[in-house]
Amino acid sequence: MLSEQSAVVTGGAQGIGLATSRLLLQSGAKVAIFDLSKDKLSTTCDELKREFGTDRVLSFHCDVTDEEQVVKGFALTKETFGSVDILVNNAGITSPKEWKKTLLINLHAPMFASYTAMEYMKGSSKAVIVNVASMAGFCAIPGNESYSASKSGLIAFTRSMAQSTEGIRFNCICPSYTDTPLLGEPGKELDSTLSFIIEKQGGLLKPEQVSEGIVRLITDASLNGQVLKLTPRKGFHFEKYDSFMESLEKL
Numbered sequence: 001m002l003s004e005q006s007a008v009v010t011g012g013a014q015g016i017g018l019a020t021s022r023l024l025l026q027s028g029a030k031v032a033i034f035d036l037s038k039d040k041l042s043t044t045c046d047e048l049k050r051e052f053g054t055d056r057v058l059s060f061h062c063d064v065t066d067e068e069q070v071v072k073g074f075a076l077t078k079e080t081f082g083s084v085d086i087l088v089n090n091a092g093i094t095s096p097k098e099w100k101k102t103l104l105i106n107l108h109a110p111m112f113a114s115y116t117a118m119e120y121m122k123g124s125s126k127a128v129i130v131n132v133a134s135m136a137g138f139c140a141i142p143g144n145e146s147y148s149a150s151k152s153g154l155i156a157f158t159r160s161m162a163q164s165t166e167g168i169r170f171n172c173i174c175p176s177y178t179d180t181p182l183l184g185e186p187g188k189e190l191d192s193t194l195s196f197i198i199e200k201q202g203g204l205l206k207p208e209q210v211s212e213g214i215v216r217l218i219t220d221a222s223l224n225g226q227v228l229k230l231t232p233r234k235g236f237h238f239e240k241y242d243s244f245m246e247s248l249e250k251l
């Protein structure tokens with residue numbers, strides 16, 4: 001399905017990014033993983049190389065907020081795989097006290113990576129960028145304003161780019177709480193408020209469910225500017241929007 005295509009997945013060393021990298025590889029793509037955690041990146045990429053072949057996996061250690069490193073990563077991906085066709089902006093953090101860092105990683109970095117990728121995607125007939133936002137972009141989390149704002153911003157960025165960019169599709173996915181290390185150390189009991197919230201949402205999603213949605217947004221060429229929500233109760237459902245012109249008429 002995705003053979004001859006090459007993808008960059010940021011934050012692909014674990015969680016949703018790892019599930020996405022694996023599904024992309026299973027679908028035939030070559031995958032470059034950009035991640036900050038040297039150890040996890042190395043363990044994950046070794047495992048994926050054993051499973052899918054050394055020539056289909058590229059490991060790139062970087063901080064997505066370091067613009068110079070990100071440009072190097074795209075250049076290396078193009079040099080190694082011959083093209084850059086797919087970008088999944090997945091790396092993200094939640095850290096209520098570090099609001100500037102949260103905005104830098106969750107919003108500024110995906111925007112910079114998208115602008116950079118667009119340069120490397122020239123000549124690709126299948127170029128697509130998927131941003132991993134969150135239901136927090138719709139349901140603002142009390143006390144976690146930087147996270148919620150970063151995800152609302154990422155949704156707006158995606159929709160705006162989709163309307164103004166020729167030849168590259170932009171979509172985003174908005175999962176609710178998903179079972180990954182982002183929510184707490186694996187194996188450790190979750191914080192009681194978080195456990196209560198997760199019970200309210202109907203349980204946790206699995207990273208593999210989210211990756212299925214991401215790959216759908218990549219492979220279905222009819223999808224552009226789409227915001228795909230995913231929750232335990234409703235499953236996949238697209239947010240419905242008026243066009244910009246229709247919105248103006250309703251102001």
Ligand SMILES: NC(=O)C1=CN([C@@H]2O[C@H](COP(=O)(O)OP(=O)(O)OC[C@H]3O[C@@H](n4cnc5c(N)ncnc54)[C@H](O)[C@@H]3O)[C@@H](O)[C@H]2O)C=CC1
Nearest residue numbers: 011015016035036037063064091092134177178180181182
């Ligand atoms: N787990 C959840 O409940 C949900 C997560 N999301 C979003 O999904 C995305 C992935 O999250 P998870 O897999 O849950 O998180 P995770 O914490 O399990 O994985 C995030 C990965 O990103 C990497 N990373 C973090 N900062 C980085 C940086 N500055 N540069 C490069 N790599 C960096 C980490 O090393 C890690 O490998 C995030 O954008 C998150 O906001 C969205 C909805 C729900």
Ligand SMILES: CCCCCC(=O)/C=C/C=C\C/C=C\C/C=C\CCCC(=O)O
Nearest residue numbers: 094134135136139142143176177193194
């Ligand atoms: C419905 C929103 C789903 C957002 C899921 C997501 O993207 C991941 C977020 C990760 C962490 C949020 C952390 C903690 C939330 C815990 C407490 C909120 C406090 C609520 C309150 O005090 O009322």
